[in-house]
Amino acid sequence: MPGDADTIQAGIDAAAMDDIVQVAAGDYTENLTLKAGVLLIGAGIDQTVLHGQILLVPGESPVVTGFTVTKDGACDLADDVGIRESCGGSGGITTLYHNAVEGFATGIELTNCTQVEVVRNRLRRNALGLRLQSCTGPVTDNLVWGNFTNYAGETAVDESDLSGDPLFTDIANDDFHLRPGSPAIDAGTDSAGTEVDFDGASRPRGAEVDIGAYEYRPTRSWSPRSTPPWATAWPPTI
Numbered sequence: 001m002p003g004d005a006d007t008i009q010a011g012i013d014a015a016a017m018d019d020i021v022q023v024a025a026g027d028y029t030e031n032l033t034l035k036a037g038v039l040l041i042g043a044g045i046d047q048t049v050l051h052g053q054i055l056l057v058p059g060e061s062p063v064v065t066g067f068t069v070t071k072d073g074a075c076d077l078a079d080d081v082g083i084r085e086s087c088g089g090s091g092g093i094t095t096l097y098h099n100a101v102e103g104f105a106t107g108i109e110l111t112n113c114t115q116v117e118v119v120r121n122r123l124r125r126n127a128l129g130l131r132l133q134s135c136t137g138p139v140t141d142n143l144v145w146g147n148f149t150n151y152a153g154e155t156a157v158d159e160s161d162l163s164g165d166p167l168f169t170d171i172a173n174d175d176f177h178l179r180p181g182s183p184a185i186d187a188g189t190d191s192a193g194t195e196v197d198f199d200g201a202s203r204p205r206g207a208e209v210d211i212g213a214y215e216y217r218p219t220r221s222w223s224p225r226s227t228p229p230w231a232t233a234w235p236p237t238i
Helices: 008-014 228-233
Strands: 020-022 025-028 030-036 038-043 048-051 054-056 063-065 068-070 083-087 093-097 100-102 106-111 115-119 122-124 128-134 149-153 168-170 175-178
Touching: 063 228, 068 083, 083 100, 100 106, 100 168, 106 115, 115 128, 122 128
Parallel strands: 020 038, 025 048, 030 054, 038 063, 048 068, 054 083, 063 093, 068 100, 083 106, 093 115, 100 122, 106 128, 128 149
Antiparallel strands: 168 175
């Protein structure tokens, strides 16, 4: 998408269980309700930007990956949460992987979810970064910093999460590669089993995987990708 449907939500509405709704790079202004069991895949957190929020319908294993979700320019929000699900104890795994959420009262809020995987997301400029309540599962390698409050609820802060300045190259121009000396370098874990970053470069390149979308390279060159290389091989091996 675009092309197969007029809006992202139209593509979601037409999808069946285990279908992939793949969204091309670009800026989109709409609020999304993701059906259970549908995989919503953007081109990357610095490429596919949603001005709106994502509400997850309780049920089997929704997946959101590769998006920047921002309140900037959004309208008609149901509430002031970037990505939200209240699972009601239903089965399945809620997977939020490699997303950025910015500018909301709460960035990500998950409640009463049997199993979650919240991995390698970036939450900043929110009043509250991440709230988990009565959820189980890995919450690792996230960059949660620059929020008024970073964590709330029963969120267990993993040692691989980073709540300090990660020293991105140029935040103002959406360049989230790591600068020399970044505390995110070699600070992550490989719980998601990802072999490449969003540039297509192999990871890890050092002792451990770096936190964030990109592995640190002192000298780097790459070609823009409309489709990240892992998008055709979802889900990653855990």
